[in-house]
Amino acid sequence: MRFSFGKALLPIYTVLALIFLLIPIGYTFAFSFNASDKSNIVWRGFTFNNWTTVCQAQGVCDSFVNSIFIGVVATALATAIGTAMAIALVRYRFRFRGPVSLLLFLPMATPEVVMGAGLASQFLTAGVEKGMTTIIIAHTLFCLSFVVVTVKARVASLDPALEEAGRDLYGSPAQVFWRITFPLLLPGILAAAMLSFALSFDDFIITYFNSGSIYTFPKFVYISAARGIPAQANVIASAVFILALTIVIVSQVFASRKAKKLAAPIS
Amino acid sequence: MAFAAFANTAQAVDAAPRKSSKIALVLLAPGLAYLALFFLTPLVALILTSLQAPALYGDMGEYVYAFRWENYVAVVNEYGETFLRSFGYALIATMAALLISYPIAYFIGVRARKWPAIQAIALILVIAPFFISFLLRTLAWKQIFSDDSWTMETLKALSILGPDAHFTGTPFAVIFGLTYNFIPFMTLPIYTTLERLDTRYLEASGDLYARPSTTFFKVTLPLSMPGIVSGTLLTFIPASGDYINASGDFLGGPSTQMVGNAIQSNFLVILQYPAAAALSIMLMAVILVIVAIYVKRSGTEDLI
Amino acid sequence: MATGTFAESGADLELVGITKRFPGFTAIENLDLFIPAGSFFALLGPSGCGKTTTLRLVAGLEEPTEGKILIGGKDVTNMKSYQRPVNTVFQSYALFPHMTVLENVAFGLHRRGIKDAVAKAHEALILVELDHVANRKPQQLSGGQQQRVALARAVVNRPALLLLDEPLGALDLKLRRQMQLELKAIQTEVGLTFLHVTHDQEEAMTMADTVAVMNKGRIEQMGAPQELYELPRTAFVASFLGQSNLFTGQVVASTSDTISLDIAGNHIVVPKARAARHTGLVTVGVRPEKLTLHTETQTHDAGQNVLTGGVVKDVSFSGVSTQYIVSFPDVGDIVVFAQNMVFGPVVHEGAIVSVSWNIERGFGIEDHPEQAGKFVPDDNTASIAVAQRKALSAELEGA
Numbered sequence: 013m014r015f016s017f018g019k020a021l022l023p024i025y026t027v028l029a030l031i032f033l034l035i036p037i038g039y040t041f042a043f044s045f046n047a048s049d050k051s052n053i054v055w056r057g058f059t060f061n062n063w064t065t066v067c068q069a070q071g072v073c074d075s076f077v078n079s080i081f082i083g084v085v086a087t088a089l090a091t092a093i094g095t096a097m098a099i100a101l102v103r104y105r106f107r108f109r110g111p112v113s114l115l116l117f118l119p120m121a122t123p124e125v126v127m128g129a130g131l132a133s134q135f136l137t138a139g140v141e142k143g144m145t146t147i148i149i150a151h152t153l154f155c156l157s158f159v160v161v162t163v164k165a166r167v168a169s170l171d172p173a174l175e176e177a178g179r180d181l182y183g184s185p186a187q188v189f190w191r192i193t194f195p196l197l198l199p200g201i202l203a204a205a206m207l208s209f210a211l212s213f214d215d216f217i218i219t220y221f222n223s224g225s226i227y228t229f230p231k232f233v234y235i236s237a238a239r240g241i242p243a244q245a246n247v248i249a250s251a252v253f254i255l256a257l258t259i260v261i262v263s264q265v266f267a268s269r270k271a272k273k274l275a276a277p278i279s
Numbered sequence: 280m281a282f283a284a285f286a287n288t289a290q291a292v293d294a295a296p297r298k299s300s301k302i303a304l305v306l307l308a309p310g311l312a313y314l315a316l317f318f319l320t321p322l323v324a325l326i327l328t329s330l331q332a333p334a335l336y337g338d339m340g341e342y343v344y345a346f347r348w349e350n351y352v353a354v355v356n357e358y359g360e361t362f363l364r365s366f367g368y369a370l371i372a373t374m375a376a377l378l379i380s381y382p383i384a385y386f387i388g389v390r391a392r393k394w395p396a397i398q399a400i401a402l403i404l405v406i407a408p409f410f411i412s413f414l415l416r417t418l419a420w421k422q423i424f425s426d427d428s429w430t431m432e433t434l435k436a437l438s439i440l441g442p443d444a445h446f447t448g449t450p451f452a453v454i455f456g457l458t459y460n461f462i463p464f465m466t467l468p469i470y471t472t473l474e475r476l477d478t479r480y481l482e483a484s485g486d487l488y489a490r491p492s493t494t495f496f497k498v499t500l501p502l503s504m505p506g507i508v509s510g511t512l513l514t515f516i517p518a519s520g521d522y523i524n525a526s527g528d529f530l531g532g533p534s535t536q537m538v539g540n541a542i543q544s545n546f547l548v549i550l551q552y553p554a555a556a557a558l559s560i561m562l563m564a565v566i567l568v569i570v571a572i573y574v575k576r577s578g579t580e581d582l583i
Numbered sequence: 584m585a586t587g588t589f590a591e592s593g594a595d596l597e598l599v600g601i602t603k604r605f606p607g608f609t610a611i612e613n614l615d616l617f618i619p620a621g622s623f624f625a626l627l628g629p630s631g632c633g634k635t636t637t638l639r640l641v642a643g644l645e646e647p648t649e650g651k652i653l654i655g656g657k658d659v660t661n662m663k664s665y666q667r668p669v670n671t672v673f674q675s676y677a678l679f680p681h682m683t684v685l686e687n688v689a690f691g692l693h694r695r696g697i698k699d700a701v702a703k704a705h706e707a708l709i710l711v712e713l714d715h716v717a718n719r720k721p722q723q724l725s726g727g728q729q730q731r732v733a734l735a736r737a738v739v740n741r742p743a744l745l746l747l748d749e750p751l752g753a754l755d756l757k758l759r760r761q762m763q764l765e766l767k768a769i770q771t772e773v774g775l776t777f778l779h780v781t782h783d784q785e786e787a788m789t790m791a792d793t794v795a796v797m798n799k800g801r802i803e804q805m806g807a808p809q810e811l812y813e814l815p816r817t818a819f820v821a822s823f824l825g826q827s828n829l830f831t832g833q834v835v836a837s838t839s840d841t842i843s844l845d846i847a848g849n850h851i852v853v854p855k856a857r858a859a860r861h862t863g864l865v866t867v868g869v870r871p872e873k874l875t876l877h878t879e880t881q882t883h884d885a886g887q888n889v890l891t892g893g894v895v896k897d898v899s900f901s902g903v904s905t906q907y908i909v910s911f912p913d914v915g916d917i918v919v920f921a922q923n924m925v926f927g928p929v930v931h932e933g934a935i936v937s938v939s940w941n942i943e944r945g946f947g948i949e950d951h952p953e954q955a956g957k958f959v960p961d962d963n964t965a966s967i968a969v970a971q972r973k974a975l976s977a978e979l980e981g982a
């Protein structure tokens with residue numbers, strides 16, 4: 013085909029834009045190898061020390077473990093509650109569908125500061141002490157709507173005739189759910205859980221309002237920002253980045269393999 | 280054949296579910312209870328707090344229930360400018376993110392269809408920033424463009440910037456940070472609609488004498504509207520309430536404070552809960568009005 | 584094309600040496616085609632033979648690998664689709680989902696700056712009897728209605744050349760007949776050139792002035808419908824356009840105007856003027872409705888070909904006529920259509936019969952019998968499954 017500058021423009025632009033998106037990631041990764049002492053701002057030479065002494069910097073590992081714990085619990089709660097709501101919204105007829113949908117949309121339209129301040133006011137009024145529990149409550153709240161939206165899309169794309177066929181073939185409602193509906197929804201539920209975990213793990217604003225003396229990893233970064241962040245924080249962030257990227261790439265490869273296998277003729 | 284075709288449209292018009300409502304109630308109950316307890320009640324708590332008055336002879340941070348609507352007048356007087364600045368920054372950042380993201384989404388979703396591998400890689404690179412703490416990413420920009428960084432020195436040496444130009448602490452830096460942070464949120468929903476765009480519509484448009492630019496504005500753009508609407512909302516709402524980018528420890532300075540910073544400092548630093556609550560309620564109200572108008576005008580009411 | 588005006592009349596279309604290759608697949612092979620202005624031209628062929636690809640090349644939606652395309656004598660090969668005086672009724676309709684039916688129909692008129700676009704769009708909708716749904720969205724219409732909107736959207740532009748890709752496929756029989764008549768009326772009235780693609784041989788033959796039968800990316804035969812039917816030149820045409828009984832045998836005698844074949848001991852005579860090849864191994868054929876069925880033994884008549892000693896294997900009644908399958912030893916199965924002149928079939932399964940036909944009705948085809956083999960019409964599921972399996976295993980080996 014003939015080369016045309018007009019046609020090459022878009023790919024070139026996309027490559028440049030993607031590089032732009034990745035600059036801060038490269039920077040964070042590079043500075044995880046900085047032989048810094050207190051603050052990790054100026055480049056002082058290359059070292060692996062930060063990676064081997066990752067937990068020796070005060071607060072880095074503790075806050076990281078807290079973030080993982082909170083992420084797992086909030087994800088489990090939000091996914092369970094949200095999946096049930098998604099199924100109800102798509103599959104059942106009931107009154108007040110409009111208000112329920114609105115109630116689910118509102119948290120997504122609420123800025124995090126407002127949600128954070130609201131919960132904090134309530135905890136203050138009720139005299140609840142802020143800590144791990146309040147963080148988990150907050151995270152479950154903002155993950156919930158995203159779970160519903162993600163799973164809902166999957167339920168809507170599911171042919172109701174499949175469930176009807178299940179019932180037609182003598183399946184009890186419970187059997188139809190666990191043997192037909194659930195396996196077919198699983199990819200959507202997993203996607204929602206991954207999204208939840210990512211949202212929870214990276215959340216700072218709502219956490220900051222409701223965390224009391226507990227540190228999550230983003231809160232640790234925020235508090236340290238004023239006086240200099242230890243290079244070990246970059247190590248944690250880079251390691252999480254590499255791990256997440258690997259998971260995504262592996263699952264992508266598996267998904268496309270599986271798609272190919274399904275498309276292949278049975279011989 | 281005609282029957283099958285008719286069945287298709289019938290499905291599209293009436294996809295209403297037909298089962299009873301008892302199971303629905305059971306499925307919905309936990310979620311509704313959760314939202315009532317931890318979303319609606321806090322909003323009420325926020326409204327009540329916003330009307331509180333300082334306790335007589337009380338300590339700092341002690342308030343009693345009252346109906347002090349003057350709190351609102353006070354915050355409007357004190358933070359009116361901050362409010363406008365917040366929405367201004369958020370609006371500019373949203374427009375910038377849209378202009379930057381649309382071509383990316385178009386390339387990945389339409390032009391790269393023939394090469395699934397390129398599509399997958401580009402998509403992973405777009406979401407890659409999600410996997411690294413956004414606070415660290417924002418700090419990275421701060422350090423890349425700090426006053427004595429080699430980036431700034433180079434730009435100054437090349438006379439692209441004046442000798443005493445700053446990046447951090449300027450409105451430009453805050454808008455830059457907001458734009459950068461929300462590009463993936465803008466790109467993904469637009470990509471999702473463009474990826475499903477049937478190119479046969481584009482062919483039909485060309486067949487009906489529309490030149491490529493007309494086809495873009497009359498067919499491609501309207502058909503990707505749902506993605507644009509979700510993308511702009513996913514950007515505008517969090518951007519207008521953000522306080523990381525505008526914070527002095529990150530890209531902002533004293534003159535770039537946004538309403539998020541005001542809420543945060545009132546609530547967590549100087550413990551003026553009523554002021555913080557009043558600001559929150561106003562922020563939420565303005566956003567809801569904007570969202571309602573926007574969703575109505577763009578005709579995509581089934582966002583959820 | 585000139586803006587603001589309609590085409591005065593149809594333009595002729597010429598394809599010169601067109602080849603289209605997709606990666607690893609040649610869809611069109613060295614195609615030459617001339618369609619005179621104002622004609623109704625039908626391109627007929629089985630699914631996957633390259634009909635849609637041909638239309639897309641003409642419309643400018645696909646670039647030819649080789650060759651030239653001329654519309655009204657003007658080379659448009661390098662013209663973009665929006666610059667060509669051509670409109671398409673897409674096989675998938677491609678109605679814009681975000682516009683109403685009316686907006687869809689007026690779209691092309693607006694692009695060309697034609698006055699009274701909305702009024703003209705309404706007229707076109709009245710023509711396809713859909714003006715009452717003008718303000719609906721395409722998704723709210725049935726498949727047949729969508730197809731008529733697609734038709735209106737293209738016809739309203741009065742293009743010099745209208746391309747129709749199986750435009751009546753989703754309609755039920757009655758509506759299809761009605762639309763066929765209307766299409767034909769529009770075409771004659773305006774004098775536009777229609778290039779109509781279909782896999783329905785009856786539709787092609789009733790509507791078109793000229794029919795081209797396409798197979799595997801080439802045109803097998805082209806001509807007036809009657810000519811194609813009465814004198815097919817290849818086994819493919821003989822069997823795709825209606826049904827044929829084909830026999831292969833050695834030419835054993837020839838006169839100045841006939842050849843005579845030996846088919847398992849029977850002599851079959853075909854006029855030379857109706858046979859493509861006159862010596863060696865030759866395949867000849869005859870249409871099933873040209874055959875007459877006899878229960879008494881038939882004496883050899885000079886003007887007739889006769890086969891005797893057949894056993895009736897199958898009788899199927901289809902209203903107007905009855906189809907008999909008669910098995911002759913060493914010759915094979917022969918299909919006979921007989922008008923239902925009396926109540927019920929005249930013979931039953933197992934009866935011993937003979938068949939005869941006027942030698943003037945036979946035809947001889949071009950194909951070399953060794954190469955052509957006997958054509959299996961792919962209209963039964965077994966043969967489709969076989970073809971599918973072959974294609975798949977070929978693909979697997981390629982991968």
Ligand SMILES: Nc1ncnc2c1ncn2[C@@H]1O[C@H](COP(=O)(O)OP(=O)(O)O)[C@@H](O)[C@H]1O
Nearest residue numbers: 605606608610629630631632633634635636637
């Ligand atoms: N874009 C393409 N890439 C590869 N093969 C194609 C493409 N478009 C069509 N083909 C192949 O070309 C052949 C002809 O297709 P088409 O013209 O659509 O047939 P039909 O006669 O049914 O309209 C088919 O075998 C089809 O698989």
Ligand SMILES: [Mg+2]
Nearest residue numbers: 634635674748
């Ligand atoms: Mg086709």
